[in-house]
Amino acid sequence: DAGVTQSPxxxxxxxxxxxxxxxxxxxxxxxxxxxxxxxxQGPQFIFQYYEEEERQRGNFPDRFxxxxxxxxxxELNVNALLLGDSALYLCASSTDRVLGYGYTFGSGTRLTVx
Amino acid sequence: LAxxxxxxxxxxxxxxxxxxxxSHNNIATNDYITWYQQFPSQGPRFIIQGYKTKxxxxxxxxxxxxxxxxxxxxLPRVSLSDTAVYYCLVGMNSGGYQKVxxxxxxxxxxxx
Numbered sequence: 001d002a003g004v005t006q007s008p009x010x011x012x013x014x015x016x017x018x019x020x021x022x023x024x025x026x027x028x029x030x031x032x033x034x035x036x037x038x039x040x041q042g043p044q045f046i047f048q049y050y051e052e053e054e055r056q057r058g059n060f061p062d063r064f065x066x067x068x069x070x071x072x073x074x075e076l077n078v079n080a081l082l083l084g085d086s087a088l089y090l091c092a093s094s095t096d097r098v099l100g101y102g103y104t105f106g107s108g109t110r111l112t113v114x
Numbered sequence: 115l116a117x118x119x120x121x122x123x124x125x126x127x128x129x130x131x132x133x134x135x136x137s138h139n140n141i142a143t144n145d146y147i148t149w150y151q152q153f154p155s156q157g158p159r160f161i162i163q164g165y166k167t168k169x170x171x172x173x174x175x176x177x178x179x180x181x182x183x184x185x186x187x188x189l190p191r192v193s194l195s196d197t198a199v200y201y202c203l204v205g206m207n208s209g210g211y212q213k214v215x216x217x218x219x220x221x222x223x224x225x226x
Contacts, residue, residue, distance in 0.1 A: 004157070035216075042201060042216035043158065090157045103150075105157025 004106035006091050012112045013081050019111060021076040025093030026104045032074040033103070034066060035090040043090055049074050050096075078111075086113045118202045123221040132189045134220050136202030139183050147178060147185045150201045152219070158201060162187070189222075197224045 005024040013019050025032050031050045035043035045058035049068035068074045072093075078085055088110050092103040119137040126132045138147070146165055150158035162169055164176040164185070175188040189196060199219040 042218050045215055088155065092157070103158075103160060105159065107156050110155070 004091055004093050004104050006089075006106035006109050008109060009107070010110045010112075012114060015081055015083060015113055017081050018077065018079045019081060021078075021089050021091075021109045021111070023074045023076070023091030023093075023106060025072050025074070025091075029093035029095045029104065030072050031094045031096065032068055032072065033092045033094070034074070034076045035092065036060070036085075037088040037090060037108070039087075046076070081113045083113050086111060118204060118217045120200075120202050120217060120220045122218065123223065125223045125225055126192055127225050128193055129191050132192050132196075132222060134187045134189075134200055134202075134222070135184060136187070137184050138202070138204045141182050141204050145182075145204045147176065147182075148203045148205075149174070149176065149187045150203065150216075152199045152201065158216075161200075192222075192224050194224050194226060196222065198222060 003026050007022045011019060023032055031048060033048040034046040036046055037043040046060050046064055047054050047057040047066055049066060052068045052070065054066060063079045065077045066075060074091065076089060088108040090105050090108045092105045094103045117140065120134065124134065146163055148163040149161040151161050152158040162171055162174050162176045164178050166178050166182060169176045177186040177188065185202065187200060199221050201216050201219040203216060
């Protein structure tokens with residue numbers, strides 16, 4: 001049973017560019033959450049998608065947007081990249097059918113903005 | 115969301131039992147307590163989850179006192195491979211929604 005798959009694993013972009021990160025959730029999971037983790041910090045919640053809609057959002061600017069597809073996979077888009085956007089971006093999948101927390105994380109995409 | 119407080123770092127010798135305590139004074143009635151483990155450049159990995167009293171699985175035990183204002187993750191007989199950052203989270207399902215907020219975690223260093 002495949003877990004959460006993220007692509008690409010590493011990415012280098014120039015300041016001002018746009019980037020798209022992809023995530024395939026664990027089989028049986030219908031909810032996808034995205035996190036940003038700066039070096040030495042805990043993951044920070046960006047937003048969560050369920051039934052193809054953003055239903056919760058953390059304290060991130062509108063430059064961060066996302067999408068969820070009918071097969072539950074998801075994309076994270078970041079526009080007008082800043083040097084401070086350099087981080088490990090984590091995707092986590094879950095399902096509301098399981099009470100409490102059952103987040104499965106991917107290994108992340110390491111984004112470097114130069 | 116309930117805020118959690120954990121020690122920033124801990125050291126332990128191989129083979130010892132390690133207890134990491136998390137404080138969550140404003141935990142809500144419907145909140146669950148969950149612990150994750152994270153290795154460098156990897157996503158967090160679910161360790162254990164509980165609501166009250168004691169929960170045990172093949173990896174760890176979670177002790178939650180009656181007032182639920184704190185919890186303790188217990189790792190029996192740690193090995194070098196247990197060196198990682200451990201996160202304590204509290205949160206709830208609310209109308210089917212889930213919120214997960216990570217703190218800074220506890221960096222555990224296992225010494226040979």
